[in-house]
Amino acid sequence: MIWVAWRQxxxxxxxxxxxxxxxxxxxxxxxxxxxSAYHHAGLTACAGHEASGSCGDAVRAFVSRFEQIGNVIxxxxxxxxxxxxxxxxxxVLQLEHGTHRLDWTQSVTRGRWIxxxxxxxxxxxxxxxxxxxxxxxxxxAPLVHLQGRMEPGIFDSEGVVVFGxxxxxxxxxxxxxxxxxxxxxxxxxxxxxxxxxRLFVETWLRQRLLSSHTATWALDRAxxxxxxxxxxxxxxxxxxxxxxxALPCPGIHGPGPRLTLxxxxxxxxxxxxxxxxxxxxxxxxxxxxxxxTGLFGGVAVVLIAFAAWRTHSHAA
Amino acid sequence: MSSVPAxxxxxxxxRYGSTWALRGCTLEIPTGSxxxxxxxxxxxxxxxLQLAVGLSRPTCGSVAVLGRSPQEQxxxxxxxxxxxxxEHPLHRGFTISETLELGxxxxxxxxGDAARERIDRVGLPLGQKVGKLSGGQQAQVALTLAxxxxxxxxxxxEPVAALDPLARREFLNSVLEAVSESGVxxxxxxxxxxxxxxxxxHLVILAGAHTQLAAPIDGILASHPLLTGPRSDAAxxxxxxxxxxxxxxxxxxxxxxxTDRHVYDASWESHEIDLEEIVLxxxxxxxxxxxxxxxxxxxxxx
Numbered sequence: 001m002i003w004v005a006w007r008q009x010x011x012x013x014x015x016x017x018x019x020x021x022x023x024x025x026x027x028x029x030x031x032x033x034x035x036s037a038y039h040h041a042g043l044t045a046c047a048g049h050e051a052s053g054s055c056g057d058a059v060r061a062f063v064s065r066f067e068q069i070g071n072v073i074x075x076x077x078x079x080x081x082x083x084x085x086x087x088x089x090x091x092v093l094q095l096e097h098g099t100h101r102l103d104w105t106q107s108v109t110r111g112r113w114i115x116x117x118x119x120x121x122x123x124x125x126x127x128x129x130x131x132x133x134x135x136x137x138x139x140x141a142p143l144v145h146l147q148g149r150m151e152p153g154i155f156d157s158e159g160v161v162v163f164g165x166x167x168x169x170x171x172x173x174x175x176x177x178x179x180x181x182x183x184x185x186x187x188x189x190x191x192x193x194x195x196x197x198r199l200f201v202e203t204w205l206r207q208r209l210l211s212s213h214t215a216t217w218a219l220d221r222a223x224x225x226x227x228x229x230x231x232x233x234x235x236x237x238x239x240x241x242x243x244x245x246a247l248p249c250p251g252i253h254g255p256g257p258r259l260t261l262x263x264x265x266x267x268x269x270x271x272x273x274x275x276x277x278x279x280x281x282x283x284x285x286x287x288x289x290x291x292x293t294g295l296f297g298g299v300a301v302v303l304i305a306f307a308a309w310r311t312h313s314h315a316a
Numbered sequence: 317m318s319s320v321p322a323x324x325x326x327x328x329x330x331r332y333g334s335t336w337a338l339r340g341c342t343l344e345i346p347t348g349s350x351x352x353x354x355x356x357x358x359x360x361x362x363x364x365l366q367l368a369v370g371l372s373r374p375t376c377g378s379v380a381v382l383g384r385s386p387q388e389q390x391x392x393x394x395x396x397x398x399x400x401x402x403e404h405p406l407h408r409g410f411t412i413s414e415t416l417e418l419g420x421x422x423x424x425x426x427x428g429d430a431a432r433e434r435i436d437r438v439g440l441p442l443g444q445k446v447g448k449l450s451g452g453q454q455a456q457v458a459l460t461l462a463x464x465x466x467x468x469x470x471x472x473x474e475p476v477a478a479l480d481p482l483a484r485r486e487f488l489n490s491v492l493e494a495v496s497e498s499g500v501x502x503x504x505x506x507x508x509x510x511x512x513x514x515x516x517x518h519l520v521i522l523a524g525a526h527t528q529l530a531a532p533i534d535g536i537l538a539s540h541p542l543l544t545g546p547r548s549d550a551a552x553x554x555x556x557x558x559x560x561x562x563x564x565x566x567x568x569x570x571x572x573x574x575t576d577r578h579v580y581d582a583s584w585e586s587h588e589i590d591l592e593e594i595v596l597x598x599x600x601x602x603x604x605x606x607x608x609x610x611x612x613x614x615x616x617x618x
Contacts, residue, residue: 003421
């Protein structure tokens with residue numbers, strides 16, 4: 001059965017491998033470039049105190065050089081969805097073409113056939129997720145060293161979440177395919193659903209999975225250590241108890257990155273005040289990773305089980 | 317030959333949604349026979365064969381193949397049945413030799429030598445992609461796959477419907493060859509009646525989702541005389557025999573009857589007619605009982 005299942009999904013597996021190889025071709029040169037720049041600038045020693053003295057300038061120069069690429073690379077987070085949907089295609093195509101009847105009327109039972117097909121698709125999806133994660137983690141290592149890995153766009157190609165994402169796309173396309181037995185609409189729904197679910201989790205759900213931390217600190221002091229590499233949801237000038245203080249500088253209110261504008265504003269206005277931030281600390285990384293992976297992976301398991309049950313009991 | 321019938325159904329029915337694709341089907345097909353399953357599109361031929369091979373589950377009634385339930389005992393039964401589905405679906409991206417490899421991997425009983433020898437005999441290169449073959453050649457590959465299981469029962473769903481006359485003849489010859497070589501029991505469905513008499517020795521007529529007739533072809537021919545006689549006497553015949561079809565001209569009445577006795581009435585003249593005409597008479601009868609909805613049933617079942 002394994003040989004048959006492999007032969008039936010060989011083309012799609014090779015396409016997935018091709019996509020990953022193409023990614024490697026794009027990422028490896030810039031990754032090497034970035035690693036050597038990181039090394040030459042002596043930034044290894046700067047991790048943890050990026051803001052101080054000579055490190056500050058070097059870090060700023062390095063980050064501004066590579067941040068742009070990093071933002072483009074963040075789009076690659078769609079790739080796990082693409083691969084998941086792609087690996088669902090052989091199963092759905094077989095139901096559409098009716099060739100499952102050929103297999104089911106050999107001597108193999110329906111249960112074993114479904115187990116073999118779905119098992120191999122899951123294995124290929126996990127392998128692809130592993131390759132994708134390794135590539136991204138390697139590529140981004142210097143940036144992560146300096147910026148942490150909590151921000152959206154970085155978080156979702158680190159750790160283990162990619163496994164959940166890939167399985168989710170696979171499961172969604174399989175479930176739709178078992179229901180409709182039409183490849184094109186099923187794969188489209190699989191990918192669109194992946195995109196929608198990712199967007200929902202990234203912009204709304206993820207920050208609510210754990211209760212966020214808050215910090216208020218005087219502006220003439222350094223920010224609390226907890227904020228290093230944290231995912232800052234909002235940060236604003238405040239009074240001592242953390243309530244918003246109105247500042248007469250336009251564009252100052254807003255999420256994390258704008259904090260850098262603050263000293264300039266304050267210098268011109270001659271105000272001494274406090275900062276307030278709502279954030280998830282870097283120490284929450286694995287807890288958030290686990291929750292999000294469990295969420296996507298759990299839904300994926302339900303979807304794949306549905307596809308198996310539906311195919312087993314309804315298809316003829 | 318064992319006494320267990322190759323296929324036996326008892327009040328078998330299958331419903332898709334609110335439409336019965338097959339209903340009240342009771343029949344028995346003996347081992348060693350070559351049986352044609354005929355009926356118009358939508359009569360439930362595909363449904364019956366899919367129930368027999370375990371692809372679908374009966375809504376009511378029961379089906380036994382070689383004495384076993386296809387739904388409950390697929391592990392024991394599947395290796396003993398060869399099945400070629402309608403339009404003989406094959407993996408189009410596979411080569412012929414990969415298709416045979418699939419057969420070897422999925423069947424405990426597999427005669428690879430015989431399969432390669434058959435492919436060779438019909439003149440197909442093993443390295444050829446299945447998707448590039450003609451319909452007739454694909455049908456031959458599908459048949460080879462089914463026969464290499466060394467099945468005791470071969471089920472063929474509309475195997476020649478899509479083939480041109482030459483390919484149809486070649487395919488049926490291949491089936492006959494297999495029968496003479498291994499004595500396999502064959503059930504093949506068809507809505508084309510021509511050619512069947514040459515190949516088959518049993519006939520099952522499915523019409524209007526009900527079985528109408530299941531018998532050896534010899535017996536069918538002998539028991540279905542066409543009677544012609546004076547216009548007025550039809551009622552007397554109808555009392556004694558089943559009238560399948562009745563037609564009238566100004567002075568004369570023709571009756572196709574089913575009878576196991578000789579018709580002695582001197583006012584009727586008895587003729588033998590060919591199988592196709594008998595089948596068509598039954599199909600015409602089925603159609604008048606069950607109009608329109610049959611085509612829908614086939615669409616769902618297919």
